[in-house]
Amino acid sequence: MPSLPVPENRPNVVAVELDGDGAHPAAWRHAHHLPDGLLGGARISGTVQAADIAGFHLATFRDSRVVDAGTAGIPGRIDAVQRAAFAAPITGSIGLVPEVDTLYTEPFHVATQLASLDYASQGRAGWLVSAANAPEEARAVGREQLAAAAAPLEAADAVEAGRRLWDSWEDDAVIRDASTGRYLDRDKLHYADFEGERFAVKGPAIIPRPLQGQLVVIAPAALLSTVEADVALASAATVDGLAAAASAAAATGVPRTLVELDVILDARGQTAAERLAELDRHEPWTGGARYVGSPAGLVSLLARLFDAADGVRLHPAVVDVDLPELALNVLPALRAAGLVSAPAAGTTLRRSFGLPRPANRYAAA
Amino acid sequence: MTTHRPTGNGRIQFGVFFQGVNHTTVWKAPDSGSQTDFESFRRVAQTAERGLFSAFFLGEGLRLREHLGRIHDLDVVGRPDAQTALAALAAVTTNIGLVATQNTTYNDPADLAHRLASLDLLSGGRAAWNIVTTDNAWTGANFRRGGFLKHEDRYVRAEAFVQTAKAIWDSWADGAIAGSRSDGRWLRQGSITPVRRNDASFDVDITGRLPRSAQHHPVLFQAGDSPDGRDFAVRNADVIFSRHAELEDAKVFRADIVARTLKAGRPADDVKIFPGQEFILAATEKEAAEKEHWVREQQVGPETAIAYLEQFWGRTLDGYDPDGPLPEIDPVVDVTNPTRGNAFHGKSARELAGQWRDEARGKGQSIRQFVAARSRLNGRGLVGSYDGVADLLAEYARTGAVDGFNITPWLVPGGLDDIVNELVPRLQDRGVYRTEYEGTTLRENLGLRVPSSHRRGTLSAAGRQESENVA
Numbered sequence: 001m002p003s004l005p006v007p008e009n010r011p012n013v014v015a016v017e018l019d020g021d022g023a024h025p026a027a028w029r030h031a032h033h034l035p036d037g038l039l040g041g042a043r044i045s046g047t048v049q050a051a052d053i054a055g056f057h058l059a060t061f062r063d064s065r066v067v068d069a070g071t072a073g074i075p076g077r078i079d080a081v082q083r084a085a086f087a088a089p090i091t092g093s094i095g096l097v098p099e100v101d102t103l104y105t106e107p108f109h110v111a112t113q114l115a116s117l118d119y120a121s122q123g124r125a126g127w128l129v130s131a132a133n134a135p136e137e138a139r140a141v142g143r144e145q146l147a148a149a150a151a152p153l154e155a156a157d158a159v160e161a162g163r164r165l166w167d168s169w170e171d172d173a174v175i176r177d178a179s180t181g182r183y184l185d186r187d188k189l190h191y192a193d194f195e196g197e198r199f200a201v202k203g204p205a206i207i208p209r210p211l212q213g214q215l216v217v218i219a220p221a222a223l224l225s226t227v228e229a230d231v232a233l234a235s236a237a238t239v240d241g242l243a244a245a246a247s248a249a250a251a252t253g254v255p256r257t258l259v260e261l262d263v264i265l266d267a268r269g270q271t272a273a274e275r276l277a278e279l280d281r282h283e284p285w286t287g288g289a290r291y292v293g294s295p296a297g298l299v300s301l302l303a304r305l306f307d308a309a310d311g312v313r314l315h316p317a318v319v320d321v322d323l324p325e326l327a328l329n330v331l332p333a334l335r336a337a338g339l340v341s342a343p344a345a346g347t348t349l350r351r352s353f354g355l356p357r358p359a360n361r362y363a364a365a
Numbered sequence: 366m367t368t369h370r371p372t373g374n375g376r377i378q379f380g381v382f383f384q385g386v387n388h389t390t391v392w393k394a395p396d397s398g399s400q401t402d403f404e405s406f407r408r409v410a411q412t413a414e415r416g417l418f419s420a421f422f423l424g425e426g427l428r429l430r431e432h433l434g435r436i437h438d439l440d441v442v443g444r445p446d447a448q449t450a451l452a453a454l455a456a457v458t459t460n461i462g463l464v465a466t467q468n469t470t471y472n473d474p475a476d477l478a479h480r481l482a483s484l485d486l487l488s489g490g491r492a493a494w495n496i497v498t499t500d501n502a503w504t505g506a507n508f509r510r511g512g513f514l515k516h517e518d519r520y521v522r523a524e525a526f527v528q529t530a531k532a533i534w535d536s537w538a539d540g541a542i543a544g545s546r547s548d549g550r551w552l553r554q555g556s557i558t559p560v561r562r563n564d565a566s567f568d569v570d571i572t573g574r575l576p577r578s579a580q581h582h583p584v585l586f587q588a589g590d591s592p593d594g595r596d597f598a599v600r601n602a603d604v605i606f607s608r609h610a611e612l613e614d615a616k617v618f619r620a621d622i623v624a625r626t627l628k629a630g631r632p633a634d635d636v637k638i639f640p641g642q643e644f645i646l647a648a649t650e651k652e653a654a655e656k657e658h659w660v661r662e663q664q665v666g667p668e669t670a671i672a673y674l675e676q677f678w679g680r681t682l683d684g685y686d687p688d689g690p691l692p693e694i695d696p697v698v699d700v701t702n703p704t705r706g707n708a709f710h711g712k713s714a715r716e717l718a719g720q721w722r723d724e725a726r727g728k729g730q731s732i733r734q735f736v737a738a739r740s741r742l743n744g745r746g747l748v749g750s751y752d753g754v755a756d757l758l759a760e761y762a763r764t765g766a767v768d769g770f771n772i773t774p775w776l777v778p779g780g781l782d783d784i785v786n787e788l789v790p791r792l793q794d795r796g797v798y799r800t801e802y803e804g805t806t807l808r809e810n811l812g813l814r815v816p817s818s819h820r821r822g823t824l825s826a827a828g829r830q831e832s833e834n835v836a
Binding site: 028029030031034035036039040041044045065066067069072073074075076077078079081082083085086087088089090105106107108109112113115116117119120122136139140141142169174176178180181182183184185186189198199200201202203204206207208 | 392393400401402403407426427428429435436438439440441442443444445446448449450452453454455456457471472473475476479480483484486487488489506507508509511537542543544545546547548549550551552554557567568569570571572573574575576666667668669
């Protein structure tokens with residue numbers, strides 16, 4: 001096992017995706033609850049608290065506005081921002097990162113919701129940028145579907161508008177000066193004045209600057225040419241392709257890169273391959289790079305991936321089975337090997353990535 | 366007089382409205398806390414729940430208030446997205462209703478209905494939507510469509526929006542989700558009815574993404590006070606967040622709403638009424654009066670008094686003494702400007718100024734006294750000793766003039782402490798306040814029936830009162 005020292009300002013990060021019952025479309029058949037127990041608060045608290053205690057640096061919450069009636073999997077979802085918000089006051093160190101659309105949403109609302117999540121989580125919020133551009137989404141809000149080439153530009157505009165709104169209050173804008181009767185120093189508030197191709201946002205935000213200054217913006221590598229992201233998600237069809245995908249993403253200059261990895265582990269007396277075969281009998285798993293095997297083998301793979309990337313986002317096949325294995329046998333081994341450290345209680349998500357709190361673009365230097 | 370008892374049970378309930386803006390929240394007090402830290406929200410919501418309140422309200426911000434072309438800087442300001450904050454509060458509360466004010470103009474039904482359904486599921490059936498409308502281009506500058514809606518069309522769109530939202534909430538059939546882990550599919554095929562709408566307000570094609578909640582769908586609140594607003598409420602809402610808090614005024618408002626409710630084909634008590642109200646309480650009447658004086662001084666400081674008039678005069682009034690008479694000069698604008706985020710749209714400024722001058726002169730009021738009197742929330746507020754206010758509230762409960770009060774605390778986060786610790790037990794002693802929650806959903810705790818779309822039979826005959834209760 002490699003024993004490279006972890007540079008202090010560039011810690012390795014382990015993320016986990018917690019949508020539904022797991023990444024495998026048949027995951028719900030192996031969940032520890034009845035199907036209709038998924039869509040409620042108890043499920044969110046159970047899974048996110050487990051990931052928080054296990055020492056994951058962040059949890060992501062996939063979202064989609066398309067109800068895929070063709071899948072045997074789970075098409076129903078509670079709004080991802082709200083899942084993250086519900087988890088916020090009952091967790092202590094895990095970053096909470098909902099996937100939020102940029103194309104058919106109101107950028108002002110999205111920026112406000114995410115800033116509010118940062119307050120509810122005391123600085124542990126991020127934004128997983130989505131630009132899925134499905135025709136159903138456009139129809140649902142009475143708009144024309146964007147041309148394929150326009151989608152990444154629209155995503156970039158939505159992120160830029162959000163970033164400006166987050167900076168539209170300087171950190172010390174609330175002064176509470178009883179002697180002059182002023183609650184606010186209005187010279188420290190700024191109009192965002194964002195004007196994009198398809199929308200404009202005046203600002204300022206209705207909520208003060210997020211606790212982290214700027215939330216951690218995470219984007220799929222495909223959007224890096226337009227979107228100003230803090231973290232890229234690099235994916236590949238196979239494990240062998242991940243290092244190259246990570247390098248390509250990092251070459252864009254994005255500050256941090258995570259690689260995407262589906263995982264199914266030996267568990268409960270069954271090998272991972274047996275578990276996968278059982279699940280695949282219901283519906284095949286069409287994910288990306290995948291690890292199928294023992295927890296120890298996953299630890300070795302992750303150690304190699306940390307050489308190529310800043311971390312990994314794990315997609316457990318079945319949350320109720322694979323998450324406990326990760327907590328019990330994978331994360332402790334990574335920590336014991338000095339490859340990762342658990343996020344401290346009360347940390348911010350930026351700190352977990354080793355990203356500094358950014359200066360405000362509008363503040364006088 | 367109607368012969369039935371509108372409220373049915375001779376009790377009153379409380380909600381709390383965490384304002385987040387406006388001068389009613391005193392920020393100069395030493396124990397005034399943060400308006401944005403989540404702990405402030407948690408403290409208020411959990412205190413309210415300890416006091417068996419029915420609901421916790423949040424307002425909605427779409428643009429920061431401006432004053433003479435600049436950001437208004439005298440009042441508390443800066444608040445979270447309502448539903449994001451409420452989703453977080455859902456995790457640390459168990460029974461209290463969670464009410465999000467959300468407008469129908471700068472939202473899309475597909476998204477807003479989904480987010481409300483999400484909050485409803487996360488909270489186990491405690492979500493509500495306070496429906497508001499907006500129409501001005503100044504607010505629209507923060508949104509994709511800009512100022513697209515005419516003032517007179519705002520309720521047209523609102524009604525189409527609410528109908529669409531209800532259709533989305535009802536779009537999953539009962540039993541849509543697999544009953545067991547060995548069923549063929551997680552979602553039974555054909556169990557979602559698509560929502561298609563093509564009219565002057567919407568051209569959309571929406572597939573609902575969530576099943577119904579424990580209370581069927583979110584409870585609907587509405588606050589419009591105009592005749593259009595009241596008719597909208599009796600057609601669409603479960604609860605009216607009213608401005609009519611004084612007892613006699615509340616009785617008149619109740620009678621009007623009951624008449625409109627019956628006319629709309631609903632049972633007389635189908636629409637509950639919760640006026641907004643401020644409470645200023647102390648052990649004795651004398652102390653309460655002193656406290657009120659202090660609160661008013663804090664709420665309307667000299668700068669706030671001048672700024673209040675400046676909104677209507679349309680110019681700075683720097684040289685005027687807040688403790689002197691109203692300005693003799695005329696406003697420089699013809700019509701009060703609707704873009705400043707205040708509630709006085711399109712009044713003739715000159716006429717208004719003249720009326721105010723006469724009124725203040727007649728009452729011998731200074732600028733500050735005039736503004737303090739004028740800008741109070743829904744009348745004087747409930748000011749008095751714990752026992753005196755408890756007696757008064759018992760009278761409200763007996764008359765059935767209101768179903769409850771939506772309390773605006775003048776202090777955050779400690780503003781409910783005396784209400785919960787001192788007033789609630791006295792109300793319970795008088796038998797007019799619950800001693801435990803009736804249920805876990807907001808609909809149950811408000812004593813509401815299931816939504817009209819879910820009732821057996823139809824409610825065509827005006828005045829028909831036999832319909833199924835929730836339980």
